[in-house]
Amino acid sequence: MDALPSTSEIVESTEELDFDLKISEKARKHSVPKSGNRYSIEDDINRLFEAIDNRTLGKGLGLNHGSSKDSLQKKAMKRPVRVGSPQISGIGISEPMSLKQALRGLCISQASEMAAMKRLSRPAGSSGASEAGTIKRLYRAVVVEANGSGLPLSEGNLVEISLVPERITSDFTEKMCESSQKEKAELSYQNAHSSPDQVVPLHTGRSSEIPETEVKRLKSADSSPTSHTTKKLPEVDEKTSASIQVLAKTPVPEGLKNHLHTSSLLPNCHSGIVANSPACGSPRIMRPILRNKSFVKKKVKQDSAPVSGISNLCSGKPNNDLGCSTSNSDICEYATGIRKEERVKGSSASSATNCIIECNSGIEDTSSSKLGSNLSGNRTKSISTKVDERSRSREKGEFSQSSKSSIGDYSSSTSVSEDSNLSGSSRCGNRPHMSKDLRWEAIRQVQKQHGRLGLKHFMLIKKLGCGDIGSVYLAELAGTNCLFALKVMDNEFLASRKKMSRAETEREILQMLDHPFLPTLYAHFVSDRFSCLAMEYCPGGDLHVLRQKQPNRSFSEQAARFYVAEVLLALEYLHMLGVVYRDLKPENILVREDGHIMLSDFDLSLRCAVNPILVQSSRPIQEPNKKMSSPCSEASCIDPFCLHPAWQVSCFTPRLLSVAAKSRKLKSDLAAQVTPLPQLVVEPTNARSNSFVGTYEYLAPEIIKGEGHGSAVDWWTFGIFLFELLYGRTPFKGSGNEETLSNVVSRSLKFPSSPVVSFHTRDLIRGLLIKEPENRLGSAKGAAEIKQHPFFEGLNWALIRCAIPPEMPKIGDAGISTPTTFPQNKDSTKCKESKGTEEYTEFEMF
Numbered sequence: 035m036d037a038l039p040s041t042s043e044i045v046e047s048t049e050e051l052d053f054d055l056k057i058s059e060k061a062r063k064h065s066v067p068k069s070g071n072r073y074s075i076e077d078d079i080n081r082l083f084e085a086i087d088n089r090t091l092g093k094g095l096g097l098n099h100g101s102s103k104d105s106l107q108k109k110a111m112k113r114p115v116r117v118g119s120p121q122i123s124g125i126g127i128s129e130p131m132s133l134k135q136a137l138r139g140l141c142i143s144q145a146s147e148m149a150a151m152k153r154l155s156r157p158a159g160s161s162g163a164s165e166a167g168t169i170k171r172l173y174r175a176v177v178v179e180a181n182g183s184g185l186p187l188s189e190g191n192l193v194e195i196s197l198v199p200e201r202i203t204s205d206f207t208e209k210m211c212e213s214s215q216k217e218k219a220e221l222s223y224q225n226a227h228s229s230p231d232q233v234v235p236l237h238t239g240r241s242s243e244i245p246e247t248e249v250k251r252l253k254s255a256d257s258s259p260t261s262h263t264t265k266k267l268p269e270v271d272e273k274t275s276a277s278i279q280v281l282a283k284t285p286v287p288e289g290l291k292n293h294l295h296t297s298s299l300l301p302n303c304h305s306g307i308v309a310n311s312p313a314c315g316s317p318r319i320m321r322p323i324l325r326n327k328s329f330v331k332k333k334v335k336q337d338s339a340p341v342s343g344i345s346n347l348c349s350g351k352p353n354n355d356l357g358c359s360t361s362n363s364d365i366c367e368y369a370t371g372i373r374k375e376e377r378v379k380g381s382s383a384s385s386a387t388n389c390i391i392e393c394n395s396g397i398e399d400t401s402s403s404k405l406g407s408n409l410s411g412n413r414t415k416s417i418s419t420k421v422d423e424r425s426r427s428r429e430k431g432e433f434s435q436s437s438k439s440s441i442g443d444y445s446s447s448t449s450v451s452e453d454s455n456l457s458g459s460s461r462c463g464n465r466p467h468m469s470k471d472l473r474w475e476a477i478r479q480v481q482k483q484h485g486r487l488g489l490k491h492f493m494l495i496k497k498l499g500c501g502d503i504g505s506v507y508l509a510e511l512a513g514t515n516c517l518f519a520l521k522v523m524d525n526e527f528l529a530s531r532k533k534m535s536r537a538e539t540e541r542e543i544l545q546m547l548d549h550p551f552l553p554t555l556y557a558h559f560v561s562d563r564f565s566c567l568a569m570e571y572c573p574g575g576d577l578h579v580l581r582q583k584q585p586n587r588s589f590s591e592q593a594a595r596f597y598v599a600e601v602l603l604a605l606e607y608l609h610m611l612g613v614v615y616r617d618l619k620p621e622n623i624l625v626r627e628d629g630h631i632m633l634s635d636f637d638l639s640l641r642c643a644v645n646p647i648l649v650q651s652s653r654p655i656q657e658p659n660k661k662m663s664s665p666c667s668e669a670s671c672i673d674p675f676c677l678h679p680a681w682q683v684s685c686f687t688p689r690l691l692s693v694a695a696k697s698r699k700l701k702s703d704l705a706a707q708v709t710p711l712p713q714l715v716v717e718p719t720n721a722r723s724n725s726f727v728g729t730y731e732y733l734a735p736e737i738i739k740g741e742g743h744g745s746a747v748d749w750w751t752f753g754i755f756l757f758e759l760l761y762g763r764t765p766f767k768g769s770g771n772e773e774t775l776s777n778v779v780s781r782s783l784k785f786p787s788s789p790v791v792s793f794h795t796r797d798l799i800r801g802l803l804i805k806e807p808e809n810r811l812g813s814a815k816g817a818a819e820i821k822q823h824p825f826f827e828g829l830n831w832a833l834i835r836c837a838i839p840p841e842m843p844k845i846g847d848a849g850i851s852t853p854t855t856f857p858q859n860k861d862s863t864k865c866k867e868s869k870g871t872e873e874y875t876e877f878e879m880f
């Protein structure tokens with residue numbers, strides 16, 4: 035029985051099923067063994083092949099009914115490509131083979147499996163298999179899985195792996211779905227699209243996509259900026275179900291375990307893990323969000339009563355629960371602060387006065403259509419704008435503000451009727467890096483004493499700033515000497531502006547975080563009137579202010595490298611949790627007391643699915659273009675590998691490594707080049723949103739064009755951020771917002787001639803500012819890809835938080851950064867006396 039090559043394929047052809055069955059039946063009848071004979075696998079195979087051969091031969095001879103040509107063509111299309119001659123089958127071998135060979139191979143592999151099972155069932159030690167051997171086999175299994183999927187093991191092949199037992203998955207799903215039901219009316223999830231050509235899902239876990247409403251958008255970048263057609267601004271679901279797909283047996287890296295653990299403790303479906311069940315996601319309306327990055331400088335009155343030591347404010351009055359100090363009057367500005375945008379609504383947003391553009395639901399159609407025409411004339415002018423003045427601590431005596439506003443109105447609001455003290459201390463156990471922090475205990479004590487935490491337990495010291503959804507105060511937990519950044523949001527305001535969901539998004543994300551470069555949320559509580567977040571206080575101001583203090587208003591390459599490296603780690607962590615940050619800019623990067631950074635402000639972030647994938651690379655890891663240079667004494671050296679003596683960062687490997695360590699490193703580098711290990715990528719690379727969200731100068735082209743965006747937008751903003759730190763301005767800034775948008779979409783990147791920036795730095799920026807997101811550095815493998823860029827050569831990522839920062843903020847006695855501005859409410863004298871009967875009495879004044 036010589037099976038013709040073309041007849042031995044298994045073809046999915048339902049049309050011929052009946053015929054096949056008949057033939058098979060016939061063949062079976064013909065091949066019924068004579069009595070007394072026993073069936074063997076070999077016999078079965080032969081019979082089966084006879085049947086198939088009969089069928090195909092029949093077709094070939096024109097005995098088949100219908101047109102055999104068509105069906106053969108069809109078969110040819112469906113069948114795997116065959117190259118070369120058939121050969122012996124084996125698991126993991128993708129070469130073509132005859133069915134008979136395949137079945138024989140299967141028998142062989144089954145036999146070897148059985149033998150392996152037997153070996154495994156032997157007492158330990160008898161097999162002689164080492165642990166290393168087991169690991170090797172596991173590794174091979176993963177690789178075989180990849181290959182068995184039909185994809186060659188080449189660069190870019192992705193294998194989705196399982197992390198935790200399925201049993202746990204279902205538990206989580208159940209719990210999360212249960213809690214998500216409560217929010218069903220508000221929440222929705224966005225499906226993350228998978229790319230079958232790149233990812234081989236061993237387990238799929240993404241929730242189904244919520245259809246997005248049609249949106250008007252700016253036209254494709256390919257066309258002239260002046261010919262963009264009008265597209266409607268999107269009204270889309272912002273949250274996507276997080277679905278780190280979980281299944282058993284694959285070892286989980288320690289760090290990842292923590293991330294997953296953190297995620298898994300989230301209270302609802304969109305909390306970063308497993309939301310596969312349709313029950314977990316119900317659509318939530320999300321309005322388009324647009325921010326403008328601008329800065330309005332406003333003189334503020336110096337605080338007549340200088341802020342003395344925090345301890346002075348609380349010492350001697352430990353039982354002052356109401357904490358109505360002079361600072362309480364400042365909170366009166368809270369309402370006026372966030373309502374300033376109303377006063378300036380309609381103001382034109384010029385690039386000189388950085389404004390915030392906000393398109394709320396009420397003006398959505400108008401704004402979107404006008405936005406659509408933005409690049410073809412006066413497109414952005416048509417967007418309903420709100421210039422939002424913000425209070426932000428700035429340089430000496432001046433209160434420089436960064437205006438950022440956004441459209442994030444949700445169709446429903448939450449009404450809260452009583453204080454609910456949540457999250458805080460009960461969660462400290464989930465935050466290993468801050469678990470020793472005294473503030474947890476302080477909160478616990480207050481809770482123990484008073485039942486629950488409320489505003490009355492905080493003494494407001496000064497207003498730190500005012501955002502789009504609330505104001506942030508430096509506050510002391512009365513009687514504890516513990517400082518917090520207390521974000522206070524007016525529930526009514528949030529509801530009326532449909533910003534409740536943005537506030538929720540921020541809270542949910544903050545609840546997940548446990549990272550040195552991200553804020554810790556100690557507690558959140560809600561009253562009839564206010565929602566409050568008690569966060570870690572960051573006393574060093576923000577990077578925008580710090581940059582302005584630098585010579586030429588820009589950072590050196592070394593300093594920039596430090597800041598962007600820390601930001602990169604923060605973004606990487608966020609992506610692992612299924613959070614696309616979307617609003618990176620120097621204003622959102624706060625400087626800690628120790629000079630390290632803290633990424634803040636998550637109300638515009640996108641929650642999405644993240645599936646860990648294993649990327650198999652057949653190529654050796656790319657060798658850096660340039661070797662590390664030896665330390666250089668030139669103060670003006672711009673070589674990023676140069677470790678200038680003044681730049682004493684102990685965590686940068688070249689300085690730390692001994693000769694032996696260096697040789698070890700070299701060996702491991704070489705080994706990595708020979709046999710690169712598969713790389714675990716936990717990035718929401720497939721997340722998609724159509725929201726128009728961000729800050730003008732930082733908007734990625736795909737956001738402007740409305741093509742749908744994912745985590746790659748963070749790498750675009752990362753490029754803009756690095757550019758701004760180095761050159762003191764953003765690369766596509768135009769004379770107005772519309773020009774800025776047009777530049778982002780169509781103008782090529784140009785580097786200013788001054789200051790001189792090294793090749794590697796410019797190369798990194800170039801890679802990050804590739805306009806097509808799919809080609810952008812980081813879009814496939816996320817932060818890991820960026821970390822490998824020569825710009826970061828020599829950086830010890832694991833120890834960067836031990837590095838000495840380029841600059842230490844000047845902190846006053848009380849831990850308050852100097853210069854201290856203390857915005858006094860003019861009407862502070864009118865503040866009512868706190869009655870002390872209600873937790874939030876002091877806030878009734880406005």
Ligand SMILES: Nc1ncnc2c1ncn2[C@@H]1O[C@H](COP(=O)(O)OP(=O)(O)OP(=O)(O)O)[C@@H](O)[C@H]1O
Binds near residue numbers: 569624
């Ligand atoms: N943990 C913190 N420590 C110190 N200052 C903070 C902290 N969090 C926020 N701030 C300051 O408070 C101000 C308001 O912050 P907030 O996050 O509410 O608004 P925003 O960043 O201006 O943007 P958004 O409109 O998205 O709310 C910011 O200018 C920031 O500098």
